[in-house]
Amino acid sequence: MNKNIIFYAAILIFGVTAPFILPAFKVQLSILCVLIILAITWNIQGGEMGYNSFGNILFYGLGMYLCASVQVGMFFPLAEWTESGGEKTFVHTPAQFFQGFGVGLAVAAIVPAIVAGLIGYSILGLRGHYFAICTLGLGVAAGEISGGIEIIGAGQGFTTPPFPDVGRLEARGEFFYFCSFAVLILTFLAVKSIYSTRFKLVLNAIRDNEDKAEAMGIETMKYKIIGWMISAFFCGLAGGIMGGLVGYIDSTDVAFDGREMGVFMVLMAILGGKGTLWGPIIGATTFHFFKEGFWTFFLGWQYVALGVLIVVIVIYFPEGIMGWLREKYPERFGEVVDEADRKAQVELK
Amino acid sequence: MIALQASLDGILLGILFALIAYGMALQWGVMNIINIAQGDLVILGGYIAYFMYLSGIHPAWGVIVSPIIMYFVGIGIYKLVINKVVDRDLFISILATFGISILFMQLMNFAFGADVVLANSGYGTTMLFDNSVVLPNSKIFSAFISIIFAIGLVIYMKKSKLGRAIRATAQNARAAKILGVDTEKVYAATFGINAALCGVAGALISITFTIHPYMGLPYTIRSFMIVIVAGLGNLPGVAMSGMGLGMFEEFADYILGTEFRIGSVFLLLVLILVYRRFKLSKKREYLK
Numbered sequence: 130m131n132k133n134i135i136f137y138a139a140i141l142i143f144g145v146t147a148p149f150i151l152p153a154f155k156v157q158l159s160i161l162c163v164l165i166i167l168a169i170t171w172n173i174q175g176g177e178m179g180y181n182s183f184g185n186i187l188f189y190g191l192g193m194y195l196c197a198s199v200q201v202g203m204f205f206p207l208a209e210w211t212e213s214g215g216e217k218t219f220v221h222t223p224a225q226f227f228q229g230f231g232v233g234l235a236v237a238a239i240v241p242a243i244v245a246g247l248i249g250y251s252i253l254g255l256r257g258h259y260f261a262i263c264t265l266g267l268g269v270a271a272g273e274i275s276g277g278i279e280i281i282g283a284g285q286g287f288t289t290p291p292f293p294d295v296g297r298l299e300a301r302g303e304f305f306y307f308c309s310f311a312v313l314i315l316t317f318l319a320v321k322s323i324y325s326t327r328f329k330l331v332l333n334a335i336r337d338n339e340d341k342a343e344a345m346g347i348e349t350m351k352y353k354i355i356g357w358m359i360s361a362f363f364c365g366l367a368g369g370i371m372g373g374l375v376g377y378i379d380s381t382d383v384a385f386d387g388r389e390m391g392v393f394m395v396l397m398a399i400l401g402g403k404g405t406l407w408g409p410i411i412g413a414t415t416f417h418f419f420k421e422g423f424w425t426f427f428l429g430w431q432y433v434a435l436g437v438l439i440v441v442i443v444i445y446f447p448e449g450i451m452g453w454l455r456e457k458y459p460e461r462f463g464e465v466v467d468e469a470d471r472k473a474q475v476e477l478k
Numbered sequence: 479m480i481a482l483q484a485s486l487d488g489i490l491l492g493i494l495f496a497l498i499a500y501g502m503a504l505q506w507g508v509m510n511i512i513n514i515a516q517g518d519l520v521i522l523g524g525y526i527a528y529f530m531y532l533s534g535i536h537p538a539w540g541v542i543v544s545p546i547i548m549y550f551v552g553i554g555i556y557k558l559v560i561n562k563v564v565d566r567d568l569f570i571s572i573l574a575t576f577g578i579s580i581l582f583m584q585l586m587n588f589a590f591g592a593d594v595v596l597a598n599s600g601y602g603t604t605m606l607f608d609n610s611v612v613l614p615n616s617k618i619f620s621a622f623i624s625i626i627f628a629i630g631l632v633i634y635m636k637k638s639k640l641g642r643a644i645r646a647t648a649q650n651a652r653a654a655k656i657l658g659v660d661t662e663k664v665y666a667a668t669f670g671i672n673a674a675l676c677g678v679a680g681a682l683i684s685i686t687f688t689i690h691p692y693m694g695l696p697y698t699i700r701s702f703m704i705v706i707v708a709g710l711g712n713l714p715g716v717a718m719s720g721m722g723l724g725m726f727e728e729f730a731d732y733i734l735g736t737e738f739r740i741g742s743v744f745l746l747l748v749l750i751l752v753y754r755r756f757k758l759s760k761k762r763e764y765l766k
Contacts, residue, residue: 181569252748254755258512258568259765262702266747269695273741388583392576399573429588436581443574444562 144314148306155302159374161417162309166316166367167390168397168409170360173320175395176403177329178356179336180253184264185364186391187271188245190384192237192365193372194281197289199236200229200373211282223293230373234308237369238362245361249354256339265387272385287378305374312370316363317410323359324406332356336404392439400442402451411450479610484728486606486613492724493621494679494686496717497628498697499704501675507710508648508668509564511571515555516701517694518582519673523548523680524689525590528597531684537597540681541623545674552673556666564665579694586691596688620682627678631671632713644668648711696740703747706754706765 148155167189174180201210205219221229248267255263281287292301323329331352334342343349368384378384385391393416401412423434446453454461502516526547527540559578563571601615635641646654647664655661683689704723708715723746730742751765758764 251752251755254759254764255751256764256766258572259706259751259755261569261572262512262699263748263751266699266744266751269699270741270744270748273744274738277735277737277741388580392580395573430584432580432584433588436577436579436584439577439580440559440574443570443577444559447566447570 141314144310148303152299152302155306156374157417157421159302159306159309159370161414162306162313163367163371163374164393164397164417165410165413166309166313166363167394168401168413169316169320170363170367171394172398172403172405172409173323173332173360174353174356175398176405176408177324177332177336178353179339180256180353180357181261181395182264183261183387183391183395184266184268185360185394186268186385186387187264188241188361188364189368189371189390190268190271190275190380190386191241191244192368193378193384194275194287195240195365196230196233196237196369197287197372197378198281199233200226200290203229203232208280211280211287221290221293223295226290226293229290234366234369238366241365241368242358242362245358246354249357250350253350253353253357265391268385268387268391272381272387275385276380282378282380286380286383289372289376289378291376305370309367309370309374312363312366316366319359319363321406328352328355333404392435396439396442398449399447400449402449402453402455405451408449408451415450479607480732481729482607483611484732485725486611487617488725488728489721490613490617490621490724491727492721493624493717494682494720495697495700495704495723496720497624497675498679499701499708499716499720500628500631500713501672501679502698502701503705503708503710503716504644504675505668505672506705508644509560509665510568511560511563512568512575512702513672514572514575514698515579515582515694516672516676517697517699518579518586519548519552519676519694520680520683520697521689521691521694522551522582522586523677524684525586525680526677527681527684528590528595528689531597537599537681537685538619540597540684541678544677544681546677548677548680549670549674552670552676553666555673556669560669561662561665579698583691583694590691592691594688594690595684597684599685601685614686616686620686623678623682627675628713628717631675640664640667696743699744699747703743703750707750 147158151158167185171182171185174182198207200221201207201219204221204225210219252260252263252267275281292304331342331347331349334345334347335349335353339349372378372384375383397413397416398409399412400416401410402408419438420431420435423431423438427434448456498516498520502513505511505513523540523544526544527537530540530543531537555578559574560571563574599616599619601619604613604615604618605611606613635645643654643659643664644667646657646659647661647668651661654664680689700723704716704719707719707722723743726746727739727743731739734742754765
């Protein structure tokens with residue numbers, strides 16, 4: 130227990146001091162936080178519940194649009210804002226900006242959760258690959274449709290309010306970094322506390338055998354919807370922050386970007402190891418380092434590298450890093466191993 | 479009259495979709511994989527015809543050349559990736575082919591550029607009903623060719639030795655293996671035939687419509703939709719639901735506007751799945 134506290138304290142101290150130690154990487158670190166949040170949220174229904182979704186990008190994009198729209202709409206007419214595009218006819222004062230962003234984030238978290246609850250009953254009745262393809266369709270449809278809606282910018286995109294002038298140039302990066310880091314800690318604590326309750330066991334029961342779980346008297350549908358809502362809640366938060374960070378929202382390239390973020394979150398969770406608490410975090414961190422490497426050294430070829438990476442990970446590492454560690458050091462994961470049995474197995478190999 | 483125009487357009491388009499969906503049903507039934515890269519194979523086939531057009535050959539010959547090239551591309555993909563996901567979880571195959579799809583999209587983007595292109599067949603148009611309905615001859619040509627290929631494939635599957643082996647493997651892979659069918663070869667051939675069908679469809683699409691490296695995913699979704707509506711191995715059903723989807727799209731295009739066309743296709747997929755889920759849940763079953 131003592132070791133754990135030291136470990137968490139070290140991470141916390143690193144997280145708080147990181148933007149000052151590594152000032153050049155503030156944006157990268159913020160993106161890393163968002164990626165970790167996305168991987169953790171995907172893992173809730175993808176890893177623990179066994180419902181592999183390609184459509185969580187829906188909540189991410191929804192959160193992004195909602196946060197920006199609320200932030201603008203609270204003080205200025207939204208339609209005129211999006212029509213003016215990049216030209217800044219309206220300027221937020223610092224107080225307006227932070228108020229708007231705060232309310233926007235709240236809306237960006239709650240509305241996607243409600244949407245997940247509303248569509249949950251219909252969509253979560255599908256299983257396996259039908260669920261996967263259905264959610265894929267949902268994500269792409271959301272992108273295509275939001276690209277046709279005038280008030281949120283349609284095809285030309287939506288410029289989020291620029292960061293107000295508060296006297297320091299560094300302030301923008303630090304603000305978004307601490308926002309995303311705070312949300313990451315919130316997500317982690319929420320998920321960790323959820324994972325220590327009966328709720329997680331129910332989710333695992335659904336993953337292992339849904340019919341049996343139902344026969345045991347578990348209202349599987351209720352738990353599935355709650356699981357998806359939790360996932361959507363934090364996904365929306367991550368989207369809202371990312372919208373402010375990027376500063377520009379496009380329907381298919383930034384918000385409902387199934388080709389990038391939508392696949393990334395699945396990939397990160399699988400790379401780290403589905404169905405573990407730390408897997409998505411390790412996976413997202415590893416993935417982000419790899420990705421930045423690719424993006425820098427193979428400029429222009431990054432998607433080719435990404436495609437190859439997906440195929441290789443899926444075929445050769447379906448268990449992920451945590452799965453591999455578990456096989457190597459089972460004692461660390463609280464599994465009792467019979468030494469003689471293990472030796473016999475090694476000899477057999 | 480607009481309704482008639484849309485219906486005829488839709489039917490001609492739908493026949494083309496049915497051809498792609500037939501390939502999807504084939505690999506799904508035989509190998510139990512869902513290929514997200516299906517649409518990208520179609521687009522690749524289209525580019526082959528387009529390059530024949532650029533080098534001065536009439537693009538209609540692409541209907542013969544493209545499937546031959548695509549057959550070997552398909553075999554290559556099978557040997558590299560697909561054979562490792564055949565007997566695993568369906569989700570693994572979805573994700574792996576998603577990776578292939580991204581890879582293909584980007585490679586095509588590099589090789590052929592990000593412009594929307596079409597191969598001009600110079601076939602002219604046909605006027606029907608006192609010039610109120612205009613049909614490009616290329617659309618009629620493509621529907622005709624699709625039907626020929628579909629019928630040819632059905633006969634091939636019924637009569638030839640390989641066709642029999644494929645059908646046997648689809649019924650029971652283990653039993654087929656015991657009875658001396660080389661299932662590995664059958665799988666490779668199935669994926670190759672699927673890719674060749676995509677090649678034909680792609681060549682026809684490059685003549686009738688436009689192609690673009692990123693246009694693949696809608697074709698995958700359309701063929702998936704047709705297969706789940708018609709069911710595996712139901713050929714008349716595939717043709718009918720293909721035409722129905724084509725008509726739906728043309729009408730959505732007229733009523734909602736072109737910018738919502740692709741969105742409506744994806745939304746229709748969600749609606750169909752949800753409808754079937756509610757229908758089955760009355761009997762306490764679910765889509766398998």
